Amino acid sequence: MERKQKDPYAFDDAEIKEPPKGLWASLRFLGPGLVLSASVVGSGELIATTVLGAKAGFVTLWVILVSCLVKVVLQLEFGKHAISTGEPTMVALDSLPGPRFKVSWAIWAWLGIYIVKFIQEGGVLGGVVLALRIAFPGLQDAWWALIVAVSVSLLVFRGYYVFIQGAAVVMTALFTLLTLACVVFLQFTPYAFSLADVGSGLSFRLPAAAVIVAIGAFGITGIGGDEIMHYVYWCLEKGYARFTGARREGEEWVRRAKGWIRVMHRDAVLSMVVYTIVTAAFYLLGAAVLHGQGEVPQGHGAVETLSRMYTESLGGWAKGVFLAGAVVVLFSTLFAALAAWSRQFADTAGRLGIIDFFNPRHRRLFIAVFAWISPIIWCVLFLAIRAPVLMILLGGVGTSIMLLLVVYAAVYFRHKRLPVELKPSKAYDLWLWLSVLAIVALGIYGLYQQFIGKS
Numbered sequence: 001m002e003r004k005q006k007d008p009y010a011f012d013d014a015e016i017k018e019p020p021k022g023l024w025a026s027l028r029f030l031g032p033g034l035v036l037s038a039s040v041v042g043s044g045e046l047i048a049t050t051v052l053g054a055k056a057g058f059v060t061l062w063v064i065l066v067s068c069l070v071k072v073v074l075q076l077e078f079g080k081h082a083i084s085t086g087e088p089t090m091v092a093l094d095s096l097p098g099p100r101f102k103v104s105w106a107i108w109a110w111l112g113i114y115i116v117k118f119i120q121e122g123g124v125l126g127g128v129v130l131a132l133r134i135a136f137p138g139l140q141d142a143w144w145a146l147i148v149a150v151s152v153s154l155l156v157f158r159g160y161y162v163f164i165q166g167a168a169v170v171m172t173a174l175f176t177l178l179t180l181a182c183v184v185f186l187q188f189t190p191y192a193f194s195l196a197d198v199g200s201g202l203s204f205r206l207p208a209a210a211v212i213v214a215i216g217a218f219g220i221t222g223i224g225g226d227e228i229m230h231y232v233y234w235c236l237e238k239g240y241a242r243f244t245g246a247r248r249e250g251e252e253w254v255r256r257a258k259g260w261i262r263v264m265h266r267d268a269v270l271s272m273v274v275y276t277i278v279t280a281a282f283y284l285l286g287a288a289v290l291h292g293q294g295e296v297p298q299g300h301g302a303v304e305t306l307s308r309m310y311t312e313s314l315g316g317w318a319k320g321v322f323l324a325g326a327v328v329v330l331f332s333t334l335f336a337a338l339a340a341w342s343r344q345f346a347d348t349a350g351r352l353g354i355i356d357f358f359n360p361r362h363r364r365l366f367i368a369v370f371a372w373i374s375p376i377i378w379c380v381l382f383l384a385i386r387a388p389v390l391m392i393l394l395g396g397v398g399t400s401i402m403l404l405l406v407v408y409a410a411v412y413f414r415h416k417r418l419p420v421e422l423k424p425s426k427a428y429d430l431w432l433w434l435s436v437l438a439i440v441a442l443g444i445y446g447l448y449q450q451f452i453g454k455s
Contacts, residue, residue, distance in 0.1 A: 017243040019259025032234035033271025039336030053286025056210040061201025068222035070435040077410035090347040120395020122381030126388030149375035156371040175325035225402030230340035
């Protein structure tokens with residue numbers, strides 16, 4: 001996605017392009033949402049979703065579905081803001097009203113939450129290590145962790161983004177097809193589930209014992225607060241804002257902006273359909289197989305436990321396929337996360353005056369340095385804690401908190417910074433506010449169940 005001949009974060013009238021007309025013509029301009037899909041399948045769908053299903057059974061299926069469906073409108077709002085202004089995420093957050101200490105309070109809040117996100121990425125790295133250790137038991141965890149850390153750093157540092165994106169999307173698709181096949185074949189085993197089981201998961205009940213896992217899963221499944229922020233960078237690098245051009249008075253700019261926003265909507269909705277189907281499939285496997293066996297993936301046995309979802313429905317031969325798929329999916333999550341976090345931290349450094357983010361040389365140098373430092377920290381955290389599932393769920397709680405910041409920013413962008421010419425329909429605004437209420441209500445309900453409902 002990096003373009004050598006052009007700066008993806010600068011407007012250039014020579015790059016203004018008319019938006020495609022119709023769904024078919026839009027297909028070649030889709031992509032940012034698929035990058036997010038590749039980045040969330042590893043930690044959210046493969047691990048957090050199945051852990052929740054294993055712990056609670058079918059009853060919390062609704063948490064996963066709501067998580068996938070309500071957050072996409074926040075993604076749309078961030079994408080729309082990026083197209084209409086050309087601002088990267090941290091520049092946009094710096095415009096939020098409230099206290100400032102050199103930069104907006106929102107940036108300091110994001111930096112504070114990111115400490116937990118470091119732990120989460122350490123857990124994802126740990127998942128890759130555990131899968132590799134099972135497949136190739138001759139090497140110790142520390143060596144595998146170092147190999148994974150250096151590999152992901154090298155790919156982001158060298159900028160092999162197009163290659164790894166294509167490989168990750170293809171392998172994620174294959175892994176997804178295998179998972180869907182497992183759900184189908186599960187119906188011919190003792191772990192078959194019924195429509196009544198699925199219906200029980202739509203009752204909007206949340207057992208007190210599953211509250212923390214549910215909140216973590218809600219934050220991390222589908223797209224989390226961090227992925228919504230990351231979506232801005234991929235929209236900008238795809239060219240949606242550059243194709244629209246810098247804002248000008250007149251109908252011509254408005255027409256282009258609406259057209260590219262429409263393309264972005266298609267991109268986001270397509271990715272939502274993909275990760276919602278995948279998420280539901282993972283959840284049903286966890287609820288049917290692991291909950292039925294009374295097993296919850298945890299500690300160093302997490303990947304081994306997860307593999308049983310496949311071997312119980314497809315047979316022992318599927319374990320090798322699962323391990324290969326798990327390595328690719330978790331590694332693609334690490335790669336996509338590192339590529340996005342490096343851009344967001346460079347953006348933050350620009351707000352703090354450490355670098356000039358809009359100077360391509362400064363930005364590339366910072367991204368390269370960050371790409372080497374971060375995975376080493378993830379590696380150290382995994383080797384120190386050695387509990388990848390717990391680390392990922394902690395990150396999910398942090399993501400849930402970050403989601404509140406995203407909600408506030410999305411509402412502010414919609415009502416205070418969106419050009420009046422791009423005002424959406426009343427139905428869209430209703431969707432936005434229902435999503436906001438759902439996110440806030442689930443958070444309040446979770447806290448009530450945890451601290452009051454038990455008494």
